Amino acid sequence: MTDRNELNAIIQLLEDPDQEVYDVVANKLVEYGTSLVPSLLQVQYASTSDLMQDRIDTIIHQIQLKDAIEQFKQWQASNNPSIIEGLMIVSSIVYVQLEKETTMQMFEQVRKSCWLELNHYLTALEKITTLNSVLFNHHHFQGVLDMTKEEQLFNIEFVLQFKKGNMLSMGALYMALAQELDLPVKLIQVEDHYLLAYVDSQVSFMDLEQKPVESIQFFINPLLGDIYSMEEIDAFLKTQEVNIDKDNYPFHTNESLLLHYTENMFQFYTYKKAYDLADLLKAFLNAVKHL
Known part of the structure:
Protein backbone atom coordinates (compact mmCIF):
# COMPACT_ATOMS: atom_id res chain seq x y z
CA MET A 1 0.00 0.00 0.00
CA THR A 2 1.15 3.53 -0.74
CA ASP A 3 0.97 6.11 2.00
CA ARG A 4 -1.99 7.76 0.24
CA ASN A 5 -3.88 4.49 -0.07
CA GLU A 6 -3.12 3.67 3.55
CA LEU A 7 -4.37 7.07 4.64
CA ASN A 8 -7.58 6.70 2.64
CA ALA A 9 -8.14 3.30 4.22
CA ILE A 10 -7.69 4.76 7.70
CA ILE A 11 -10.14 7.58 6.94
CA GLN A 12 -12.77 5.10 5.73
CA LEU A 13 -12.56 3.35 9.11
CA LEU A 14 -14.23 6.43 10.60
CA GLU A 15 -17.55 4.87 9.62
CA ASP A 16 -16.90 1.88 11.87
CA PRO A 17 -19.59 1.98 14.61
CA ASP A 18 -17.17 0.49 17.15
CA GLN A 19 -16.14 3.32 19.48
CA GLU A 20 -12.79 1.71 20.30
CA VAL A 21 -11.92 1.47 16.61
CA TYR A 22 -12.93 5.10 16.13
CA ASP A 23 -10.78 6.25 19.05
CA VAL A 24 -7.68 4.54 17.62
CA VAL A 25 -8.35 5.91 14.13
CA ALA A 26 -9.04 9.43 15.41
CA ASN A 27 -5.81 9.55 17.41
CA LYS A 28 -3.88 8.32 14.38
CA LEU A 29 -5.38 10.99 12.12
CA VAL A 30 -4.77 13.81 14.60
CA GLU A 31 -1.07 12.90 14.52
CA TYR A 32 -0.93 13.82 10.82
CA GLY A 33 -1.54 17.46 11.75
CA THR A 34 -2.94 20.33 9.70
CA SER A 35 -1.64 18.94 6.39
CA LEU A 36 -4.42 16.36 6.60
CA VAL A 37 -7.27 18.88 6.94
CA PRO A 38 -7.85 19.48 3.18
CA SER A 39 -8.13 15.71 2.57
CA LEU A 40 -10.54 15.32 5.48
CA LEU A 41 -12.68 18.18 4.17
CA GLN A 42 -12.86 16.55 0.73
CA VAL A 43 -14.05 13.28 2.26
CA GLN A 44 -16.53 15.14 4.45
CA TYR A 45 -18.06 17.00 1.51
CA ALA A 46 -18.36 13.78 -0.53
CA SER A 47 -19.80 11.66 2.29
CA THR A 48 -23.54 11.18 2.80
CA SER A 49 -23.00 9.60 6.22
CA ASP A 50 -23.93 11.82 9.16
CA LEU A 51 -21.67 9.74 11.39
CA MET A 52 -18.70 10.21 9.04
CA GLN A 53 -19.32 13.95 8.72
CA ASP A 54 -19.62 14.47 12.48
CA ARG A 55 -16.52 12.43 13.24
CA ILE A 56 -14.44 14.24 10.61
CA ASP A 57 -15.62 17.56 12.02
CA THR A 58 -14.48 16.49 15.50
CA ILE A 59 -11.08 15.33 14.24
CA ILE A 60 -10.45 18.53 12.27
CA HIS A 61 -11.18 20.60 15.36
CA GLN A 62 -8.82 18.45 17.43
CA ILE A 63 -6.10 18.94 14.82
CA GLN A 64 -6.68 22.70 14.82
CA LEU A 65 -6.64 22.80 18.62
CA LYS A 66 -3.33 20.95 18.84
CA ASP A 67 -1.83 23.22 16.18
CA ALA A 68 -3.17 26.38 17.84
CA ILE A 69 -1.60 25.45 21.18
CA GLU A 70 1.77 24.87 19.52
CA GLN A 71 1.53 28.10 17.52
CA PHE A 72 0.59 30.05 20.65
CA LYS A 73 3.69 28.72 22.41
CA GLN A 74 5.82 30.03 19.55
CA TRP A 75 3.88 33.29 19.54
CA GLN A 76 4.53 33.81 23.26
CA ALA A 77 8.23 33.05 22.83
Whole structure:
Protein backbone atom coordinates (compact mmCIF):
# COMPACT_ATOMS: atom_id res chain seq x y z
CA MET A 1 0.00 0.00 0.00
CA THR A 2 1.15 3.53 -0.74
CA ASP A 3 0.97 6.11 2.00
CA ARG A 4 -1.99 7.76 0.24
CA ASN A 5 -3.88 4.49 -0.07
CA GLU A 6 -3.12 3.67 3.55
CA LEU A 7 -4.37 7.07 4.64
CA ASN A 8 -7.58 6.70 2.64
CA ALA A 9 -8.14 3.30 4.22
CA ILE A 10 -7.69 4.76 7.70
CA ILE A 11 -10.14 7.58 6.94
CA GLN A 12 -12.77 5.10 5.73
CA LEU A 13 -12.56 3.35 9.11
CA LEU A 14 -14.23 6.43 10.60
CA GLU A 15 -17.55 4.87 9.62
CA ASP A 16 -16.90 1.88 11.87
CA PRO A 17 -19.59 1.98 14.61
CA ASP A 18 -17.17 0.49 17.15
CA GLN A 19 -16.14 3.32 19.48
CA GLU A 20 -12.79 1.71 20.30
CA VAL A 21 -11.92 1.47 16.61
CA TYR A 22 -12.93 5.10 16.13
CA ASP A 23 -10.78 6.25 19.05
CA VAL A 24 -7.68 4.54 17.62
CA VAL A 25 -8.35 5.91 14.13
CA ALA A 26 -9.04 9.43 15.41
CA ASN A 27 -5.81 9.55 17.41
CA LYS A 28 -3.88 8.32 14.38
CA LEU A 29 -5.38 10.99 12.12
CA VAL A 30 -4.77 13.81 14.60
CA GLU A 31 -1.07 12.90 14.52
CA TYR A 32 -0.93 13.82 10.82
CA GLY A 33 -1.54 17.46 11.75
CA THR A 34 -2.94 20.33 9.70
CA SER A 35 -1.64 18.94 6.39
CA LEU A 36 -4.42 16.36 6.60
CA VAL A 37 -7.27 18.88 6.94
CA PRO A 38 -7.85 19.48 3.18
CA SER A 39 -8.13 15.71 2.57
CA LEU A 40 -10.54 15.32 5.48
CA LEU A 41 -12.68 18.18 4.17
CA GLN A 42 -12.86 16.55 0.73
CA VAL A 43 -14.05 13.28 2.26
CA GLN A 44 -16.53 15.14 4.45
CA TYR A 45 -18.06 17.00 1.51
CA ALA A 46 -18.36 13.78 -0.53
CA SER A 47 -19.80 11.66 2.29
CA THR A 48 -23.54 11.18 2.80
CA SER A 49 -23.00 9.60 6.22
CA ASP A 50 -23.93 11.82 9.16
CA LEU A 51 -21.67 9.74 11.39
CA MET A 52 -18.70 10.21 9.04
CA GLN A 53 -19.32 13.95 8.72
CA ASP A 54 -19.62 14.47 12.48
CA ARG A 55 -16.52 12.43 13.24
CA ILE A 56 -14.44 14.24 10.61
CA ASP A 57 -15.62 17.56 12.02
CA THR A 58 -14.48 16.49 15.50
CA ILE A 59 -11.08 15.33 14.24
CA ILE A 60 -10.45 18.53 12.27
CA HIS A 61 -11.18 20.60 15.36
CA GLN A 62 -8.82 18.45 17.43
CA ILE A 63 -6.10 18.94 14.82
CA GLN A 64 -6.68 22.70 14.82
CA LEU A 65 -6.64 22.80 18.62
CA LYS A 66 -3.33 20.95 18.84
CA ASP A 67 -1.83 23.22 16.18
CA ALA A 68 -3.17 26.38 17.84
CA ILE A 69 -1.60 25.45 21.18
CA GLU A 70 1.77 24.87 19.52
CA GLN A 71 1.53 28.10 17.52
CA PHE A 72 0.59 30.05 20.65
CA LYS A 73 3.69 28.72 22.41
CA GLN A 74 5.82 30.03 19.55
CA TRP A 75 3.88 33.29 19.54
CA GLN A 76 4.53 33.81 23.26
CA ALA A 77 8.23 33.05 22.83
CA SER A 78 8.75 35.50 19.97
CA ASN A 79 10.44 38.83 20.63
CA ASN A 80 7.54 40.94 19.40
CA PRO A 81 4.32 38.89 19.20
CA SER A 82 1.81 40.69 16.99
CA ILE A 83 -1.86 40.90 17.88
CA ILE A 84 -3.04 40.04 14.37
CA GLU A 85 -1.00 36.81 14.41
CA GLY A 86 -2.49 35.94 17.79
CA LEU A 87 -6.03 36.66 16.59
CA MET A 88 -5.55 34.30 13.66
CA ILE A 89 -4.31 31.55 16.00
CA VAL A 90 -7.31 31.91 18.30
CA SER A 91 -9.82 32.21 15.44
CA SER A 92 -8.48 29.05 13.78
CA ILE A 93 -9.56 26.90 16.75
CA VAL A 94 -13.21 27.33 15.78
CA TYR A 95 -13.09 28.59 12.19
CA VAL A 96 -11.15 25.72 10.68
CA GLN A 97 -11.13 27.08 7.12
CA LEU A 98 -9.61 30.41 8.09
CA GLU A 99 -7.18 31.53 5.39
CA LYS A 100 -4.25 33.04 7.26
CA GLU A 101 -2.47 34.36 4.17
CA THR A 102 -5.64 36.05 2.90
CA THR A 103 -6.36 37.46 6.36
CA MET A 104 -2.86 38.91 6.61
CA GLN A 105 -3.15 40.45 3.16
CA MET A 106 -6.41 42.18 4.11
CA PHE A 107 -4.86 43.45 7.34
CA GLU A 108 -1.85 44.78 5.43
CA GLN A 109 -4.12 46.61 2.99
CA VAL A 110 -5.83 48.43 5.86
CA ARG A 111 -2.54 49.11 7.63
CA LYS A 112 -0.93 50.51 4.50
CA SER A 113 -3.88 52.78 3.73
CA CYS A 114 -3.62 54.17 7.29
CA TRP A 115 0.16 54.54 7.07
CA LEU A 116 -0.08 56.54 3.84
CA GLU A 117 -2.24 59.16 5.56
CA LEU A 118 -0.09 59.55 8.69
CA ASN A 119 3.06 61.60 9.23
CA HIS A 120 5.28 62.62 12.14
CA TYR A 121 4.09 66.22 12.07
CA LEU A 122 0.57 65.35 13.20
CA THR A 123 -0.42 65.66 16.85
CA ALA A 124 -1.65 62.58 18.74
CA LEU A 125 -5.26 63.69 18.28
CA GLU A 126 -4.74 64.35 14.58
CA LYS A 127 -3.16 60.92 14.08
CA ILE A 128 -6.11 59.13 15.68
CA THR A 129 -8.61 61.30 13.80
CA THR A 130 -6.83 60.33 10.58
CA LEU A 131 -6.78 56.64 11.52
CA ASN A 132 -10.50 56.78 12.33
CA SER A 133 -11.28 58.45 9.02
CA VAL A 134 -9.47 55.72 7.09
CA LEU A 135 -11.11 52.91 9.08
CA PHE A 136 -14.68 54.15 9.33
CA ASN A 137 -15.06 56.45 6.31
CA HIS A 138 -12.73 54.98 3.70
CA HIS A 139 -12.96 51.26 4.60
CA HIS A 140 -16.46 51.57 6.14
CA PHE A 141 -15.86 49.37 9.18
CA GLN A 142 -18.98 48.89 11.31
CA GLY A 143 -19.25 48.01 14.97
CA VAL A 144 -21.96 45.80 16.50
CA LEU A 145 -22.79 46.53 20.13
CA ASP A 146 -24.45 43.20 20.99
CA MET A 147 -21.70 40.66 21.73
CA THR A 148 -24.17 37.72 21.70
CA LYS A 149 -25.51 38.04 18.14
CA GLU A 150 -23.15 36.78 15.46
CA GLU A 151 -20.44 34.19 16.03
CA GLN A 152 -18.53 35.32 12.93
CA LEU A 153 -17.82 38.67 14.58
CA PHE A 154 -15.10 36.88 16.58
CA ASN A 155 -13.52 35.54 13.37
CA ILE A 156 -10.79 38.02 12.44
CA GLU A 157 -10.91 36.92 8.78
CA PHE A 158 -14.64 37.73 8.66
CA VAL A 159 -14.09 41.06 10.43
CA LEU A 160 -11.52 42.14 7.85
CA GLN A 161 -13.41 40.78 4.85
CA PHE A 162 -16.83 42.19 5.69
CA LYS A 163 -15.62 45.23 7.68
CA LYS A 164 -17.79 44.31 10.64
CA GLY A 165 -16.97 43.37 14.23
CA ASN A 166 -18.18 43.42 17.82
CA MET A 167 -16.74 45.58 20.60
CA LEU A 168 -13.92 43.18 21.37
CA SER A 169 -12.90 42.20 17.84
CA MET A 170 -12.99 45.83 16.68
CA GLY A 171 -11.00 46.89 19.74
CA ALA A 172 -8.43 44.15 19.15
CA LEU A 173 -8.13 45.02 15.45
CA TYR A 174 -7.73 48.72 16.27
CA MET A 175 -5.00 47.97 18.82
CA ALA A 176 -3.28 45.67 16.32
CA LEU A 177 -3.26 48.38 13.65
CA ALA A 178 -2.10 51.02 16.13
CA GLN A 179 0.87 48.89 17.19
CA GLU A 180 1.93 48.34 13.58
CA LEU A 181 1.71 52.12 13.06
CA ASP A 182 3.70 52.89 16.24
CA LEU A 183 0.72 54.54 17.91
CA PRO A 184 0.52 53.97 21.70
CA VAL A 185 -3.08 52.75 21.83
CA LYS A 186 -4.18 50.16 24.39
CA LEU A 187 -7.45 48.34 24.98
CA ILE A 188 -9.21 48.72 28.32
CA GLN A 189 -12.16 46.78 29.68
CA VAL A 190 -14.35 48.47 32.26
CA GLU A 191 -17.00 45.91 33.23
CA ASP A 192 -19.06 45.38 30.03
CA HIS A 193 -17.49 48.30 28.18
CA TYR A 194 -14.43 48.32 25.94
CA LEU A 195 -12.43 51.47 25.30
CA LEU A 196 -9.19 52.28 23.57
CA ALA A 197 -6.82 54.67 25.29
CA TYR A 198 -4.09 56.78 23.72
CA VAL A 199 -1.32 56.46 26.29
CA ASP A 200 1.62 58.82 26.59
CA SER A 201 4.74 57.45 28.30
CA GLN A 202 6.96 59.95 30.07
CA VAL A 203 10.48 59.21 31.30
CA SER A 204 11.98 61.09 34.24
CA PHE A 205 15.33 62.58 33.22
CA MET A 206 16.20 62.73 36.94
CA ASP A 207 16.06 58.93 37.14
CA LEU A 208 16.47 57.18 33.78
CA GLU A 209 16.17 53.74 35.40
CA GLN A 210 12.70 54.55 36.68
CA LYS A 211 9.80 52.91 34.83
CA PRO A 212 8.11 55.34 32.38
CA VAL A 213 4.94 56.93 33.72
CA GLU A 214 1.94 56.24 31.48
CA SER A 215 -0.84 58.80 31.25
CA ILE A 216 -4.01 58.62 29.16
CA GLN A 217 -4.41 61.52 26.73
CA PHE A 218 -7.89 60.56 25.52
CA PHE A 219 -10.18 57.60 24.82
CA ILE A 220 -11.49 56.10 21.59
CA ASN A 221 -14.72 54.18 20.99
CA PRO A 222 -13.70 51.01 19.07
CA LEU A 223 -17.15 50.69 17.47
CA LEU A 224 -17.39 54.17 15.97
CA GLY A 225 -14.03 55.87 16.42
CA ASP A 226 -15.51 58.66 18.54
CA ILE A 227 -12.92 60.39 20.72
CA TYR A 228 -13.60 61.22 24.38
CA SER A 229 -11.73 63.17 27.00
CA MET A 230 -10.86 61.77 30.43
CA GLU A 231 -13.56 63.99 31.95
CA GLU A 232 -16.23 62.64 29.58
CA ILE A 233 -15.36 59.02 30.38
CA ASP A 234 -15.28 59.74 34.12
CA ALA A 235 -18.75 61.28 33.88
CA PHE A 236 -20.05 58.31 31.87
CA LEU A 237 -18.67 55.76 34.34
CA LYS A 238 -20.32 57.64 37.19
CA THR A 239 -23.71 57.33 35.47
CA GLN A 240 -23.07 53.59 35.18
CA GLU A 241 -22.04 53.45 38.87
CA VAL A 242 -18.67 51.97 37.92
CA ASN A 243 -15.91 52.44 40.47
CA ILE A 244 -12.40 52.41 39.04
CA ASP A 245 -9.04 53.85 39.94
CA LYS A 246 -8.60 56.58 37.33
CA ASP A 247 -4.84 56.50 37.81
CA ASN A 248 -4.63 52.75 37.22
CA TYR A 249 -6.79 51.73 34.29
CA PRO A 250 -6.42 47.99 33.48
CA PHE A 251 -4.59 48.03 30.13
CA HIS A 252 -4.46 44.80 28.13
CA THR A 253 -1.08 43.47 27.09
CA ASN A 254 -0.94 41.53 23.82
CA GLU A 255 -1.02 38.23 25.70
CA SER A 256 -3.78 39.19 28.14
CA LEU A 257 -5.83 40.48 25.19
CA LEU A 258 -5.58 37.15 23.37
CA LEU A 259 -6.50 35.15 26.48
CA HIS A 260 -9.41 37.51 27.17
CA TYR A 261 -10.53 37.19 23.54
CA THR A 262 -10.52 33.39 23.81
CA GLU A 263 -12.40 33.53 27.12
CA ASN A 264 -15.11 35.66 25.49
CA MET A 265 -15.39 33.22 22.61
CA PHE A 266 -15.76 30.41 25.16
CA GLN A 267 -18.53 32.34 26.95
CA PHE A 268 -20.27 33.06 23.63
CA TYR A 269 -20.40 29.41 22.55
CA THR A 270 -21.44 28.32 26.04
CA TYR A 271 -24.27 30.88 25.89
CA LYS A 272 -25.27 29.52 22.47
CA LYS A 273 -25.12 25.95 23.86
CA ALA A 274 -22.48 24.99 21.27
CA TYR A 275 -20.68 23.00 23.94
CA ASP A 276 -18.39 21.12 21.55
CA LEU A 277 -16.80 24.40 20.40
CA ALA A 278 -16.82 25.80 23.93
CA ASP A 279 -14.91 22.71 25.11
CA LEU A 280 -12.23 23.28 22.46
CA LEU A 281 -11.71 26.87 23.58
CA LYS A 282 -11.62 25.81 27.22
CA ALA A 283 -9.01 23.15 26.42
CA PHE A 284 -6.92 25.78 24.65
CA LEU A 285 -7.15 28.16 27.62
CA ASN A 286 -6.22 25.41 30.08
CA ALA A 287 -3.20 24.49 27.96
CA VAL A 288 -1.79 27.97 27.32
CA LYS A 289 -2.43 29.44 30.76
CA HIS A 290 0.06 26.97 32.21
CA LEU A 291 2.84 27.67 29.72
